[in-house]
Amino acid sequence: MCEYKFRNGRKCEEEAFEKSKYCILHIELPEAEGSEEFKRINELKEEKVKKKVKDKDFNFDGARLFEVDFSGMEIEGDLNFQYADIRKNALFRGTNISRGVWFERANISGKASFERANIGGFSWFKGANLGGGISFERANIGGGISFEETNIKGCAWFKGINIRGDAWFERASIKEYASFEGLKIKGKLIFKDTKFKIPKTQEEACRKAKIICEKLRDQEEADYYFYREMEAKRKQKNTIIRTLELPVQYIFGYGTYWWGVLILWFSVVFGCAFLYWQGNAVVGASSFQECVYFSIVTITTLGYGDYEPVKGIYQLLAASEAVFGTFMWAAFIAIFARKYMR
Numbered sequence: 001m002c003e004y005k006f007r008n009g010r011k012c013e014e015e016a017f018e019k020s021k022y023c024i025l026h027i028e029l030p031e032a033e034g035s036e037e038f039k040r041i042n043e044l045k046e047e048k049v050k051k052k053v054k055d056k057d058f059n060f061d062g063a064r065l066f067e068v069d070f071s072g073m074e075i076e077g078d079l080n081f082q083y084a085d086i087r088k089n090a091l092f093r094g095t096n097i098s099r100g101v102w103f104e105r106a107n108i109s110g111k112a113s114f115e116r117a118n119i120g121g122f123s124w125f126k127g128a129n130l131g132g133g134i135s136f137e138r139a140n141i142g143g144g145i146s147f148e149e150t151n152i153k154g155c156a157w158f159k160g161i162n163i164r165g166d167a168w169f170e171r172a173s174i175k176e177y178a179s180f181e182g183l184k185i186k187g188k189l190i191f192k193d194t195k196f197k198i199p200k201t202q203e204e205a206c207r208k209a210k211i212i213c214e215k216l217r218d219q220e221e222a223d224y225y226f227y228r229e230m231e232a233k234r235k236q237k238n239t240i241i242r243t244l245e246l247p248v249q250y251i252f253g254y255g256t257y258w259w260g261v262l263i264l265w266f267s268v269v270f271g272c273a274f275l276y277w278q279g280n281a282v283v284g285a286s287s288f289q290e291c292v293y294f295s296i297v298t299i300t301t302l303g304y305g306d307y308e309p310v311k312g313i314y315q316l317l318a319a320s321e322a323v324f325g326t327f328m329w330a331a332f333i334a335i336f337a338r339k340y341m342r
Helices: 036-054 199-215 219-235 239-244 246-250 259-278 288-299 313-340
Strands: none
Touching (some): 199 219, 219 239, 219 246, 259 288, 259 313
């Protein structure tokens, strides 16, 4: 008997193939595609697939196949290709699947296409490796769809897709262009920690996710996607502008978080206080604590007058600190108002 174990722990009940531990579906295809052995093994695999389809058995968990084309078929129940390895394309164009689609950890070297497909339940592609990209153009998904931790090496087309749940792309990697034009979704579009190789794709995807979050009144999530949208815009600019805008991203967070401003503010306060203390630059101050006090009243432009800087370079340092502090407080108030008073 075949020694392949399904995810539920059961062993495959098919007979092992010719001195192998596995059945015809679970043995590896020969590497040389032009060899007679490859043709023989592949023909036997195709015959087995046709038999399973005829028997309305669409469980291909762990199958090793050359190519799959179920386009236009009517599938009752689940379509299961978890942990499968498909050397070329997997085509399901116009296929009607009454329940879910399962491709967890599957490897598809060619294109995976579900264009105009109707899927009654959840579509699960977690951890899959899609070498030729994926297309869900004008498809209807009855539940959610998951591409968590999925590696999409080609283009990802979701134009005109209708999703009745959430769409997860957390920790996924999208190497080429992705389109979500005309997407209709009842839940969220989630791109947490998603890696985009093309900044334009990141910009468009995160803008779409941001708009959806705003409609759902989830401002915290909307801020996250706004930050990533602006980050992608910065990456598309020339080198000089891209470099100059780094503080806007990493200190001010494009107005989405306030702690970066406070960290910088306190760093300047204590940094300047240390310089004043080391240079004996504050008239009347004899300790580091007094220099910190002077630095605070300077950066806040209070200027009580009980201390003053030594003339020369330290006056310039104090003046610069005061100007910096005025700007930073304005930035902090603007960010705080945007985040908590809208």
